[in-house]
Amino acid sequence: MTLIKSISGIRGTIGGSVGDNLTPIDAVKFAAAYGTWLKQYRQKDNYRVVVGRDARISGEMIQNLVMNTLVGMGIHVVDLGLSTTPTVEVAVPMEHADGGIILTASHNPKQWNALKLLNEKGEFLDGKAGEAILKIAEQDASEFSEVDNLGKITTNAAYIDMHIDEVLKLPLVNAKAIDKANLKVVFDGVNSTGGIAVPLLLDRLGVHCVKLYCNPTGDFPHNPEPLKEHLGDLSEAVIKEGADFGIVVDPDVDRLAFMDEKGDMFGEEYTLVACADYVLSKIPGNTVSNMSSTRALKDVTESHGGSYTASAVGEVNVVKMMKDTNAVIGGEGNGGIIYPDLHYGRDALVGIALFLSLLAEKKMSVSELKASYPLYFMSKKKIQLIPNLDVDAILKEMAKAYESSNPSTIDGVKIDFEDSWVHLRKSNTEPIIRIYTEAGSQMEADTLADKIISEIKAVSEN
Known part of the structure; x- marks a missing residue:
């Protein structure tokens, strides 16, 4: 069993002993450290934090512990319940909140969970903030509020729909062309919250969606990392259904991968390449990905007259470099799309909408699209x-x-x-x-x- 404390948050396996795993005590300790840091950082009278979770089995337990810890510190909580990482990121500024916490261990197996921490912009904390929170936790330096000053929890279950609204408002999302293309896809939601969000998005875009593992129970039917070796069922379903392509996300819906009409992987690395190709064809500009991502993005960016920059690995590093270079799109080669016109966070929903727009306008198959890119x-x-x-x-x-x-x-x-x-x-x-x-x-x-x-x-x- 494992507990990993890093500047990006705390993650670990459920059960076991305190300090060695993500136990209830550890969840409370680090939620309190975040709340303490937030008060030091924001220095105001009232505080509000948005909290959401993926569908993993331990999610409700961990979320209740985290939310009530914040309540005990006099911090008001907006409870999104079952949600996605990008949805929480979108919700933070829409709620004028001071920060956000996402309960998800991303692509890790079901025994894992984590607290991912956001600032008031709905973006992941930088290294300085992360180190400060770890120090507060180590020193047990948190203080709690008296009974008359406790926070309150309000529930808002509308944010997945509101997130989709924001995606569909984007000028580059060509909803008319997508609807006219009459596309059929198979979607693997790995029994997490992608099973809620992605079919709703596809339905609103007029795409016929065959749902595979879309019941958000947290009982993952296969290894939840969206890699070829884990997606045999999706491949079979794409061929059986005669679908135009397949879609898969990870449990918290910030990673995105496609499968072509033959049941072959489009390539996780090429998710960003395709989305960038579409965006750059409409709005010339620069791109960023991390150093471990495919060179194909550099080739495509330069073919559109833009400049490509590689950042250190880690979403917060990609985002900083995107801001520094005024990039119009960026992300990571693991299928993470960051589109600043919506928000600075990896977002499978906006990735799906951009990819569908590209496909609908080009009027070609997914395998033909892949063949049009530099092959690495x-x-x-x-x-x-x-x-x-x-x-x-x-x-x-x-x-x-x-x-x-x-x-x-x-x-x-x-x-x-x-x-x-x-x-x-x-x-x-x-x-x-x-x-x-x-x-x-x-x-x-x-x-x-x-x-x-x-x-x-x-x-x-x-």
């Missing part, structure tokens, strides 16, 4: 670390070995070659070094990864 292949491997190994020293040696290629050391080591790249970074959540490579064929990507792994092992043994 990725290898994602890892090395288990030996205790007490100096990972930073190893990465420094790797950067030195490839000094002639001018490697980036913003986040681990990223080495760009003419026709390929490799990104090495230590995980923030596991004792591993991640090795991501990309090349023009799967064999080349795998070979490059294996070569780098051998070199890392040689360096670590010296």
